[in-house]
Amino acid sequence: MTRSHSPRVEAAVWSLATAFGYFVLAAVSLHATKGADNIAAVWPPSGYMLALLLLMPAHARLASLVGMAAASVAANMLGGSSLALSAAFTVANGCEACTALWLIRRREAGELSFMVPRSFANFCVAALSASALSASIATALVGAALGGRSLDFFLSWLTTVALGILIVTPPIVTLARLIGSKALEHAPARMKGEAVLILTATAAVTAAAFSQAHFPSTFLPCIAVVAAAYRLGPFGAATAMLIVTIITSLLTGQGMGPVAAIEADRTTRVLFLQFYLLAMLFTTLPLAALLVAQRRLARRLEQSNRSLLQAEAAALVGHWRVDLVRWTIEWSDQTYRIHGLAPGTPVDVEYSMEQYLPEDREIAQGILREAVKTGQPFEYQGRLRRADGEVRHVKSHGLIETGRGGKPVGIFGTLQDVTETVENARILEAARNAAERVANTDMMTGLPNRRHTLAFLEKAMVGARDHGAPLAVAIFDIDHFKRINDEFGHAVGDEVIRRVARRAKASLRDEDMVGRFGGEEFVCVLQRSSAQAAELVAERLRKAIEADDSSDDLPPATVSIGLAVYDGELDAEELLHRADQALYTAKREGRNRLRLAA
CATH class of the missing domain: 1.10.1760 (Arp2/3 complex 21 kDa subunit ARPC3)
Known part of the structure; x- marks a missing residue:
């Protein structure tokens, strides 16, 4: 109200x-x-x-x-x-x-x-x-x-x-x-008609069963009330129970029906009728409540399954389960899609592993065997070949299901298509490497720049200090480079720098490095080089740059080189300073020559 x-x-x-x-x-x-x-x-x-x-x-x-x-x-x-x-x-x-x-x-x-x-x-x-x-x-x-x-x-x-x-x-x-909730107003006409039909049938069946005592038919109202509970829920069960109670009470009170025909006193017949109604009541109303609870649970489960399937499809994640007792495997719909198969296609455990590329298959099988042995969660990543031949990167992780006594009975895992993630990571790594190369490279010559050269030298010095390997550093610059710029122009000067860079790099060994420090100045890091070996390499470099080459129209150029052998210096600046002093000595003594620091 x-x-x-x-x-x-x-x-x-x-x-x-x-x-x-x-x-x-x-x-x-x-x-x-x-x-x-x-x-x-x-x-x-x-x-x-x-x-x-x-x-x-x-x-x-x-x-x-x-x-x-x-x-x-x-x-x-x-x-x-x-x-x-x-x-x-x-x-x-x-x-x-x-x-x-x-x-x-x-x-x-x-x-x-x-x-x-x-x-x-x-x-x-x-x-x-x-x-x-x-x-x-x-x-x-x-x-x-x-x-x-x-x-x-x-x-x-x-x-x-x-x-x-x-x-x-x-x-x-x-x-x-x-x-009050207007549920009856919004109920479909078909549902209302069904309710009226069921309740009318309940009344008719009850009246037929309790209007005579010749045939034992007291079970018929029970069937009608159960049907009302199943189709109409608690309201149907309660209303049908009320209908049965009214009819059985009225007919029994009039001396009709199977209860009135019982050869006993009036009190016994009344108690039997009450027992009959109570038995029916405690059978049907709890049944109706349980049916409602079951239907609600089924709807929630259906919604949860639908949400799970939608989430799997959106995230490109499926799930799978291997029964270790029956040696069978179950896939979710998204797992089928990742493999390029229609959902429901028959698959077995062997097929699921054979789709991985051989090297990844061995790794996955080893991880799963170890997980079954230890009972610990697992995770692995690999490449599988789909039914259409396309190779996809996938990632799987899961856990081991155990039965009584801790014995493994199943493996449950998820399967995620990470192809785009792997490709994006590869592209990002390539971009990072390209950016690093740009950051570490001199744009004019293509040689390592000052920052990269110093970092390489610092790392080489750590190796020389820790392992006692010989190390030498050579600093050289182009003789009279200002005169070349003034006489031939800066464009020609830049080309001369490039030619010096090419010849210097070509004259070094694979383990050595030459970088441009700035302007016309270069630094060579000569790894595993004693004083004598370093002098030979540096002299070869000087001669390579000095060599006349009529294949271009550039003016000739020479370099002066200062060489210093590592002698326990604490940092790169100290070693470079010694090489720089040797370079000044080479310049004072006439240029186009090599001098070794004391």
Whole structure:
């Protein structure tokens, strides 16, 4: 009920609805199906009262309990009970409703849901506990009049009230919430038609089974209620159960059906009917709740699988599993796509490994064998040849599944296509190397520049210092280079520098390096060279540069060279300084010559 009026008006409306419904249900129940001591076989007003208490706002409950009390006293007196006995029954029923509500609110943080098995179990506990309390109160209040029959009265009250709550409350609460959420308005017409058909069939089957006693057909209503639970969920199960209860109670009360034909006293027949209804109730309602939970779980699982497949396709990641007991393999759809196969194509363990290139296959097999042996997670990367012949780079990692006793029973792994990553890394490495070459190369001559030459010399000095290998450094520059620039121009001067660089590089050994320090100055790093060997190499370089070559129109050029042999210097600057001093000596003595530092 939506709150569109003041609290007092709303409380009055709920009180009237409670009083009217309770009176009608109580009067009909007492008239149609009476057991021993005027106790009905099923007491629907208890379920009706609890349903309203669960649905109504808290401020309307007190007024509704007053309305219920008035309706209860009136109905019981109309059924033939005295005022005192009617008041006693009313007190017991009122306590039972309040107790059930309190227990439900205490055990359920939110709304009570009959679609959740745990919530339904809490509802059953509350209903049975409240019924037991109600039965105890009623037995205590009318005990003097019962004499030795108080136990029969207690059991009869307990089962009657419990059935009323368990059977009537769920359909009322569920229907009210469906109406409030407008779920019925949005339900497809086909679904509504199916619900009406199933519930009508339930009524017809129940009426047919309990209108005669010749054929044992009490199982037919059970089938109908189970069908309602399966197709319509908790609401269908609760409504079908209510229909079965109404029809069986009415027909049995009229002396019809298999229960009325039992050769026993009236109390025994009533208890058998109650047992029949309770058995059906505790079979169908939990079944309906479990079916709802299963369907929700199936939907979540389906959504999770769909999301997993979409994530795998977007990330180019698949998964696979090898059963080590049956020696079979399972692939996800994306794993098939990575291999260039249609999903579902039959594959085996051998095929999955044969697709790797031979050298990568051996590595992968070794890693997997070691993982199975140790039980540790694994990771490997390799190249596989797809069904269309294309080679792809893939990466796999996973873990070992173990069974009882820690014995490995399976291998689970993921497979990722990393071809683009590998290609991007290769391109990036090539770009980095190109950038490094540019950063380390003199653009005019193509020789190592000053920074690279110094770094190479520092590394060579570390080797000479650690291993005692001989090392020498030669510094040379072009004699009278300013005169060449002035007489022939800077363009010709640049060409002369290039020719000197080419001849210097050609005259050195593979392990040696020549770099341009700047302008017309060059440095040679002569590795594993003693003083005598270094002089021979440096002299060969000087003569190569001096040699006349008529193949070009460039002016001749000579160089002066200063040579220094490594003698334990602490840094490159100190060694270069000694070579530079030797170069100055060569220039002072006339140029185009080699001088060795002292």
